Amino acid sequence: MYRTHTCGCLRAEDVNKTVTLAGWVQKVRNLGAMTFIDLRDRYGITQIVVEEHSSEETKATAAQLGREYVIQVIGNVLERSAKNSKMVTGDIEVAATTIRILNQAQTPPFTIEEVSDGGDDLRMKYRYLDLRRPPLQRAMILRHKMAQAIRTFLDKEGFLEIETPYLIGSTPEGARDFVVPSRMNPNQFYALPQSPQTLKQLLMVAGYDKYFQIVRCFRDEDLRADRQPEFTQIDCEMSFVEQEDILEVFERWAKHMFHTVLGMELTEPFLRMTWAEAMERYGSDKPDLRFGMEFSDVTALAQGHGFSVFDDAEYVTGFAATGCATYTRKQIDALTEFVKRPQVGAKGLIWIRMEEGGTKSSIDKFYTPEEVRAMAERCGAKTGDMVFILCGKKFKALTQLCALRLEVAEQLGLRDPKKFAPMWVIDFPMFEWDEETQRFYAMHHPFTSPKLEDAQYMESDPGRVRANAYDFVCNGTEIGGGSIRIHDAKLQAQIFKALGFTPEKAQAQFGFLMNAFKFGAPPHGGLAFGFDRLCSLFGGADSIRDYIAFPKNNNGRDVMLDAPSLIDQTQLDELCLQLVKPAEK
RNA sequence: GGUGCGCUAGUUCAGUCGGUUAGAAUACGUGCCUGUCACGCACGGGGUCAGGGGUUCGAGUCCCCUGCGCACCGCCA
Numbered sequence: 001m002y003r004t005h006t007c008g009c010l011r012a013e014d015v016n017k018t019v020t021l022a023g024w025v026q027k028v029r030n031l032g033a034m035t036f037i038d039l040r041d042r043y044g045i046t047q048i049v050v051e052e053h054s055s056e057e058t059k060a061t062a063a064q065l066g067r068e069y070v071i072q073v074i075g076n077v078l079e080r081s082a083k084n085s086k087m088v089t090g091d092i093e094v095a096a097t098t099i100r101i102l103n104q105a106q107t108p109p110f111t112i113e114e115v116s117d118g119g120d121d122l123r124m125k126y127r128y129l130d131l132r133r134p135p136l137q138r139a140m141i142l143r144h145k146m147a148q149a150i151r152t153f154l155d156k157e158g159f160l161e162i163e164t165p166y167l168i169g170s171t172p173e174g175a176r177d178f179v180v181p182s183r184m185n186p187n188q189f190y191a192l193p194q195s196p197q198t199l200k201q202l203l204m205v206a207g208y209d210k211y212f213q214i215v216r217c218f219r220d221e222d223l224r225a226d227r228q229p230e231f232t233q234i235d236c237e238m239s240f241v242e243q244e245d246i247l248e249v250f251e252r253w254a255k256h257m258f259h260t261v262l263g264m265e266l267t268e269p270f271l272r273m274t275w276a277e278a279m280e281r282y283g284s285d286k287p288d289l290r291f292g293m294e295f296s297d298v299t300a301l302a303q304g305h306g307f308s309v310f311d312d313a314e315y316v317t318g319f320a321a322t323g324c325a326t327y328t329r330k331q332i333d334a335l336t337e338f339v340k341r342p343q344v345g346a347k348g349l350i351w352i353r354m355e356e357g358g359t360k361s362s363i364d365k366f367y368t369p370e371e372v373r374a375m376a377e378r379c380g381a382k383t384g385d386m387v388f389i390l391c392g393k394k395f396k397a398l399t400q401l402c403a404l405r406l407e408v409a410e411q412l413g414l415r416d417p418k419k420f421a422p423m424w425v426i427d428f429p430m431f432e433w434d435e436e437t438q439r440f441y442a443m444h445h446p447f448t449s450p451k452l453e454d455a456q457y458m459e460s461d462p463g464r465v466r467a468n469a470y471d472f473v474c475n476g477t478e479i480g481g482g483s484i485r486i487h488d489a490k491l492q493a494q495i496f497k498a499l500g501f502t503p504e505k506a507q508a509q510f511g512f513l514m515n516a517f518k519f520g521a522p523p524h525g526g527l528a529f530g531f532d533r534l535c536s537l538f539g540g541a542d543s544i545r546d547y548i549a550f551p552k553n554n555n556g557r558d559v560m561l562d563a564p565s566l567i568d569q570t571q572l573d574e575l576c577l578q579l580v581k582p583a584e585k
Numbered sequence: 586g587g588u589g590c591g592c593u594a595g596u597u598c599a600g601u602c603g604g605u606u607a608g609a610a611u612a613c614g615u616g617c618c619u620g621u622c623a624c625g626c627a628c629g630g631g632g633u634c635a636g637g638g639g640u641u642c643g644a645g646u647c648c649c650c651u652g653c654g655c656a657c658c659g660c661c662a
Contacts (some may be wrong), residue, residue: 031625032618045622052619067612082620090622107613110596113623117596117611121654174662194662221661222586342588343658432662445662499662554655 002072002102008044012091014077019094021046022102024132025069026113028062035062037096039073042137047080047093048073054096061099068105068112068129074098125559127550139547142261143535147214149260150234153253159210159236164199166192166216171509173446176220178229181575192218195528197445198513200237201485204524205516209239214531225543226477226533229556234480234534237526243468243484246525247272247424250480254422254472261538264420274427275466279395283317283402285428288476289421291414293319293405295398296379298389307366309348315397318350318389320381321408325353327386339390339404346400352376352387361387406476415475417540422474430454430465431498439500444469446495447513448483449525462498472529479534482527489517 003022010019023041037048050062065071075094084090110118112132123130130136151161170177170191177191193199195217203211213235220229238246251270258264271289278287281294295317302310310316321327327335332351339346352361352372359372367375376387388408390401409415430450431440440462442448450458454465468484486492492514496506507514535547545551553559572579 027622029621029624030618031621034619034621036621036624038622047622049620080620082622084622087622107595111612119597119654122596171662175660197662219661222659224661225656227661341657345658442662448662555653559654 006043007039007041007046008089010046010077010089010092010094012079015079015092017077018074019077020072020074021048021094022070022072024105024112025065025067025071027067028065030063035059036093037062037065037071037073039071039094040132042132044089045087046089047084047087048075048096048099049078049093050096050099058096058099061101062096064101065099066105066107068108069101070103070105072098072100072102121553121559124551124553127560131549136546139535139539139541140549142539143531143547146257146261146531146535146538149257150212150214150253152260153256154210154212154236157210157249157253159212160208161213162203162208162211163213164193164196164203164215168193168199173442173509178218178220181577183574186576194219195233196235197447198510200235200526201447201513201521201524202516204237204239204485204487205519205521207239207522209522209524211238211526212236223552223554223556225545226536228532228544228548228552230552231544231548232531234529234531235526236482236528237524239522239524241484241523241525243426243470243525246482246484246527247470250472250527251424257534257538258420258422266420266422271421271423273423273425275425275429276427278425279398280317283398283400283405284476285425286471286473286476286478287402287423287425288406288409288415289423290416290419290475291322291409291412293321293409294380295319295401295405298375298378299391301371301375301378302389302391305367305371307363309350310391313391313393313397315394316389316391317397317401318352318375318379318387319401319405320354320376320379320385320387322412323384324386324408324412325355325384327353332386335388335404335407338407339400344400344403345396346390346392349404350389350391352381352389354381354383354385354387356383417475420474420537422472425471425473426469427451427466428469428471429463430467430469431462433463440498442495442499443467444481444483446499446510447485447492449486449491450495458494458498468525470527472527474537477533477537478530479537480527480529482525484523484525487517487521487523489514492517 001020004020007021007023021039023039026038026040026045029036033052035050038045039048050058073094073096075096077092078095080091080093108129109122109126110116112129114134116123116133167180167190170179170189175194177194179189179191182188182190196213196215200211215233215235216230217233218230223229255266258266275285278285280297283295296319298318299316302316336349338344339349350362352359352375354376358369359376361372364372379387381387388404390397429443430448432443434441444467448467448469451466451468457464470482471478472480486495493503493506532544532547536542536544539547550558550560557563
């Protein structure tokens with residue numbers, strides 16, 4: 001037996017017990033006649049002591065130990081003469097009678113402690129060492145607990161966890177696919193699923209009316225702090241349901257998660273906001289509702305006073321930054337620079353300072369003090385606030401102001417990771433116009449059903465058609481989304497037509513689904529949550545990488561495995577593949 | 586595809602206006618030390634200043650190219 005206890009479990013009541021521990025040497029403190037060893041496993045740290053009167057052999061072994069040596073210690077639990085209140089095991093120590101080196105270790109490239117001295121890149125290369133650190137262990141444990149909580153809830157609700165294949169066919173719509181060449185079918189490729197969307201719909205046709213899966217999905221797009229090429233979805237689908245049924249189940253599910261994982265009781269119903277409202281009030285389809293600073297339309301008040309910047313704009317919108325009247329010229333200039341950065345793209349920033357005696361603004365030459373005050377008050381500004389106004393094309397101005405709102409909130413410390421503001425955004429538009437390719441794309445995906453009352457605009461004004469689609473949003477992040485699907489082959493064909501598919505192309509790519517719909521498809525719908533994002537939300541981190549055991553770096557590389565990499569010529573030959581120099585691409 | 590920031594000891598970083606032998610902390614090694622827990626003290630080893638090119642009497646420092654990393658925009662139905 002390698003151990004009788006873990007390194008985190010011994011307490012004062014265990015004094016006088018003879019125990020065997022095994023773990024990694026975190027640190028050795030040699031004081032001459034006596035040596036202290038911090039022994040670590042994933043349960044904690046226990047101090048081992050080697051004393052003057054210990055056997056010569058034990059002392060000799062202790063002298064050989066280095067960081068991260070794997071050792072086994074047999075010894076007696078003692079009450080410490082000098083207790084350490086910072087450690088849960090700080091009242092005791094284990095006096096070693098025998099130390100056995102189970103494995104030696106090279107000096108690690110960074111310190112494996114609560115706070116490491118290593119940089120991101122290095123820690124990623126030696127991820128298995130970084131994972132020994134308590135913060136990473138807490139992240140892995142959180143993820144495990146969440147997965148358990150998900151399964152417990154959905155199982156109780158009657159959902160079945162059914163696996164779907166990873167090797168499926170490619171569909172060029174949407175994100176780029178990762179493809180896998182087929183040896184047995186030369187020149188043909190599988191694709192890894194971007195999501196099991198069509199497969200779960202087929203499960204509905206098959207009669208499994210409540211399905212879920214915690215499933216890996218793959219998208220060959222550029223990475224971000226919250227985007228990995230392979231990520232995990234909590235994928236759910238239900239039959240014989242309307243939007244309301246789905247929102248009801250998954251609102252209870254979300255509350256269950258907050259309760260079990262964070263111990264938070266959310267009793268109020270989640271706020272619901274239409275997409276149009278979210279855009280006008282927050283300039284985003286995923287508003288951060290942890291704080292106010294809502295937008296107001298001041299177009300009517302701003303125009304017609306000879307200020308051409310506003311007069312020439314389609315839309316003028318602003319918000320009151322709470323308590324920011326004290327901002328200095330330098331701070332305002334910095335925010336102006338912020339909105340003028342190419343990533344935001346505004347031309348300039350108008351401000352109104354709400355002081356005790358009156359207003360002061362960057363547009364005082366063009367408006368009377370009453371007119372300025374009217375605009376500020378329309379934005380809900382009070383004395384002590386600073387109003388920021390942007391103008392331009394409606395949705396451009398709104399999204400630019402959204403970037404500013406989040407920046408100001410960040411500076412004011414309002415984006416508190418311990419606070420949660422969950423909500424539903426509903427009534428998304430069905431289609432999104434793409435300037436580049438001059439065609440409509442499905443905003444959610446092409447299996448989403450349109451709202452019945454908007455179906456009349458399908459041909460004449462597709463941009464006006466709303467979908468039965470909804471997102472679960474928390475703290476400015478899209479955590480999940482879904483829709484009521486189309487279950488009618490004819491309607492599905494009509495949507496493909498609106499998206500510019502020829503009947504032949506639609507048949508070639510999605511024939512399997514439309515054919516299935518001819519065999520008695522039930523009304524159905526569902527949604528999927530980003531599991532990694534949910535973990536980082538609950539864990540209070542910005543990056544999902546901390547919650548993935550072996551993540552990819554910014555360039556989609558696994559620096560630990562050094563993947564992707566070249567393959568043998570034999571493998572290439574078997575797959576009928578030929579390499580091309582990058583320059584010839 | 587694009588923008589910004591970064592790359593100096595095992596690690597995290599400093600390095601002034603371009604000027605002698607590139608520093609600190611930590612880690613590592615050796616010695617001393619009986620209550621440490623960020624142990625302490627002393628000594629020691631450790632550098633392709635990311636790579637290449639250029640400017641200059643002289644480049645870690647200035648310029649150009651390439652690579653790598655991080656964040657973001659595009660992209661992510």
